[in-house]
Amino acid sequence: MKIYVPRDAAAKALGADRVVKAIEAEIAERGIDATIVRNGTRGMIWLEPLVEIETSEGRIGYGPVTPADVKAIFEGDSDKGLGNVEEIPFFAQQNRLTFARVGKIDPLSMADYEAHGGLSGLRRALTLNGDQLIDEMKTSGLRGRGGAGFPTGIKWDTVRLAQAEQKYIVCNADEGDSGTFADRMIMEGDPFTLIEGMVIAGLTVGATKGYVYIRSEYPDAIEVMSSACAIARDHGLLGNVVGSGNTFDIEVRVGAGAYVCGEETSLLNSLEGKRGTVRAKPPLPALQGFMGRPTVVNNVISLATVPVIFEKGGQHYADFGLGRSKGTMPIQIAGNVKFGGLFETAFGMPLGDLVNKIGGGTASGRPVKAVQVGGPLGAYMPVSKFDTPFGYEEFDGQGGLIGHAGIVVFDDSADMLGMARFAMEFCAVESCGKCTPCRIGAVRGVETIDRIAKGDGEAVELLTDLCETMKDGSLCALGGFTPYPVMSALQNFPEEFQGVKEAAE
Ligand SMILES: Cc1cc2nc3c(=O)[nH]c(=O)nc-3n(C[C@H](O)[C@H](O)[C@H](O)COP(=O)(O)O)c2cc1C
Ligand code: SF4
Numbered sequence: 001m002k003i004y005v006p007r008d009a010a011a012k013a014l015g016a017d018r019v020v021k022a023i024e025a026e027i028a029e030r031g032i033d034a035t036i037v038r039n040g041t042r043g044m045i046w047l048e049p050l051v052e053i054e055t056s057e058g059r060i061g062y063g064p065v066t067p068a069d070v071k072a073i074f075e076g077d078s079d080k081g082l083g084n085v086e087e088i089p090f091f092a093q094q095n096r097l098t099f100a101r102v103g104k105i106d107p108l109s110m111a112d113y114e115a116h117g118g119l120s121g122l123r124r125a126l127t128l129n130g131d132q133l134i135d136e137m138k139t140s141g142l143r144g145r146g147g148a149g150f151p152t153g154i155k156w157d158t159v160r161l162a163q164a165e166q167k168y169i170v171c172n173a174d175e176g177d178s179g180t181f182a183d184r185m186i187m188e189g190d191p192f193t194l195i196e197g198m199v200i201a202g203l204t205v206g207a208t209k210g211y212v213y214i215r216s217e218y219p220d221a222i223e224v225m226s227s228a229c230a231i232a233r234d235h236g237l238l239g240n241v242v243g244s245g246n247t248f249d250i251e252v253r254v255g256a257g258a259y260v261c262g263e264e265t266s267l268l269n270s271l272e273g274k275r276g277t278v279r280a281k282p283p284l285p286a287l288q289g290f291m292g293r294p295t296v297v298n299n300v301i302s303l304a305t306v307p308v309i310f311e312k313g314g315q316h317y318a319d320f321g322l323g324r325s326k327g328t329m330p331i332q333i334a335g336n337v338k339f340g341g342l343f344e345t346a347f348g349m350p351l352g353d354l355v356n357k358i359g360g361g362t363a364s365g366r367p368v369k370a371v372q373v374g375g376p377l378g379a380y381m382p383v384s385k386f387d388t389p390f391g392y393e394e395f396d397g398q399g400g401l402i403g404h405a406g407i408v409v410f411d412d413s414a415d416m417l418g419m420a421r422f423a424m425e426f427c428a429v430e431s432c433g434k435c436t437p438c439r440i441g442a443v444r445g446v447e448t449i450d451r452i453a454k455g456d457g458e459a460v461e462l463l464t465d466l467c468e469t470m471k472d473g474s475l476c477a478l479g480g481f482t483p484y485p486v487m488s489a490l491q492n493f494p495e496e497f498q499g500v501k502e503a504a505e
Contacts, residue, residue, distance in 0.1 A: 004052040004059065006103070007038035008188050009220040010181065015066060016049040022067035023051070026074050040189015042103035043342030044090050052085055061085035090339055090358065095320060097312075097328050098305045099182075099344045102189035108227055110235045113192045119242070121310030125200045126244050130160060133204040137306075139314030141326030146172055146262075146299030147374070147403045147477075149392045155296060158286040159205040162294035167207035169198050170271065170290055170297045173214040173221070174255055174262035177375025179334035179406035183300035185342055187214070187221040190304070191228035192237070195250060197306035199241055201296055202248040210250040211290070213267055216257045226252045259376070259430040263476050264297040266432060277432040278476045299404070301330060322348035325391035333359045335371070335408035345390075352386025355409055366411040370492070372419075374403030376426050377481035379488035380410075380419065399488060401481070416493040421449040423485035427478060437470045438479025445470070445486070452497050460497055463490070 005011070005020050020036060027034045042050060047063035051073065061082040062073050072078040082088060096102075105112040113119070125133060137153035144150045159167055171194065175183040186194060198210045214222050229250050232238045238249050253271060255261050261270045265279035268290050289295025305327070309317045318326045325347035331354060334340050338360030355361070355371055362368055370380040379400035381388065388398050395402045410419075428442035445466055451459040467483035474480040490497050 001032060001034040002037055002054040003034055004037045004039045004054070005049060006041045006189075007107070007220070007224075008041035008048075009184065009218070010045050011041050011048040011050070012220070014045075014048045014064065018067050019049045019051060019065050019070065022070040026070050030074065037106045039105065040102045040107050041185060041342075042085060042091060043099065043185065044088065044339070045341040046339055047082065047088075050082075050085070058084040058086065061088070090341065090343065093358070094344050095328050095346050096344045097308045097317065097320070098193075098301060099186065099190075099330055099342065100308065101193065102185060105190065107189050107191055107224055108231060110192065110231060110237075113190075117311055118192055118307070119196060119237070121307035122196050122200055122237075122242065125203060125310045126242070126246075130204065133200075134160065136310060136314040137204070140309045140317040141314075141321070141324070142302060142305060142309065142317065143325070143392065144299055145301035145305070145329070145404065147177075147401075149402075152298060152302050155286055155298070156201065156204050158284070159207070159294045159296050162287050164294050166209070166291075166293050167205055168290045168293060168295040169201045169205070169207045169210035169303075170264075170268070170295055171198060171210065171212040171300055171303055172262060172264065172267055172297055173212055173218070173225075173300045174267060175215060175218070175300070175404070176259040176262045177378075177404045177406050178372070179408035180332050180375065180404045181334075182330040182332050182342060182404070184218050184221050185330075186300060186304045187218070188224050191225050192232060193307050194225075194300055194304045195228060195232050195237060197303035198250060199237065199248050200306050200310060201298070201303060203241070203246055205294070205296055207296065208247045208249070210248065211271060212250060212252045213255055213261075213271055214252060215255050215261075222252060222254055258432075259426075260432045260476075260478055263478065266476075267297065268295070277434050278478075280475065301404075320346035322346070322389055322391045323393060325393065329390065329402070329405050331390065332404075332406045333409070334406060336362045336364055336411050337409040338363050347391045348389045350386060351381060351388050351390060351407075352383070354390065354407060355386065359407075359409065362409060362411040364411050364413075366413060368409060369412045369414050370410050370416070372408045372410070372485065373406070374401040374484075375406055376423060377401075377477065377484055378403050378406075379484045380416065380492060381488070382492040384492075399484070399491075401484065416489040416496045417449065417453055420486045420489040420497075421446060421453075423482055423489075424449060427482040430478060432476075432478070435473070435475040435479065437473035438475070438482075441466055441470045441474075441479065442482060445482075449486075457498065460490070
């Protein structure tokens, strides 16, 4: 008998370890022959800890399970039964390509990984030459999932064509956006797919060394990735790559914790042991990156999607999606929402469906007021924009961005002026300090919003001007994109910026 209990940080935070202890005690008391597998999460966070029992009819789920529920599960009269986990509508409606194995397998079992299609992408990649590898990536249409949406195939080609003794693959696992957890989920639930993706990237561009830069706030991901690299080395996935004569190895590095260290050039400085300040571009990291060498910097999801592209073919991947937003996106639904979690689907689903049909509306039961999409620098999308299909260009056209695809839901009690102030303050606190519009502009921005809150209507024009300056004059997107949340709050909820509350007092 196999019993699955996630080792994912979210499941653990909700009591998964205590549930495991209760299951172990029950197994010992009953003298049953059973194995507990610590899998990743299925991504249905409201059901965590989600316990699954393997049966002839598939994996039957129970959740959210507390230690007190365990006895009833073994006795067959639990009221926490969910039936076949893969038939739960939230799960069944997804198109899982990148996350196909997450929640299913034991994350640190290479045998389980291979039994579920692992390494077939790499084996196929090893039969292709450099041009064919790049073509496959370009055909897939994969765009960087870290935020900017730059085509991965073109980035790889730049690094491949650069002449240098040493090249690098750097995986950006800093995941600082609000409401996002997809990078963490994949590292904790299917680390070998990230390793395999990095190996394929190395083969394609001619890099022999890779780094995974993980935020320090992710101790579980750091532990799983470190163990996975050691296991991959033992199994010959790293080192002499599956006996092919190609060399590739990976080191896990831990960031000290600053939002701006997710910005690729700041990350590279941090990786080199320097202060995490942004570098001016050009030169692009693709030409002068880590230690001044040509470097691919890609997000976790971008790299973890590479194996399935090679396993199923670039065209198979490109057949999902909408316009230039090809493939699937792991959308992270968070905030004040009933069914929060990870929903991987082809681009194109309207935002309102994601929030109301998939997410079930607010957890508070009050009407939705706005959703912030794309992290702390993303716009607040009002309900009137809920028809917007999920896609890079479609969101851009509505004054928004999809970033790392985190959706944070707010109900009608949200204070939008307060949210605009929070965005400015976030920028002031997290600014690397290199350029004036961001370093000083954000501080002045907070002061200006405070003036508006006190009823100074003229300060609204000043705030608009300041946002224009920050947008046009900042060196990187931290300062350059802070106007998105601020201006979207102002434009979509103007009545909250009239200082009425204070003025009336
Ligand atoms: C302030 C700031 C923070 C960022 N944080 C992240 C992050 O946490 N993870 C990430 O992958 N990209 C982040 N990015 C984007 C990276 O600079 C870069 O575009 C990305 O890592 C490239 O990988 P991709 O092409 O696979 O998306 C951030 C950018 C900015 C400006
Ligand atoms: S915009 Fe802000 S974070 Fe970016 S380089 Fe300028 S000061 Fe640094």
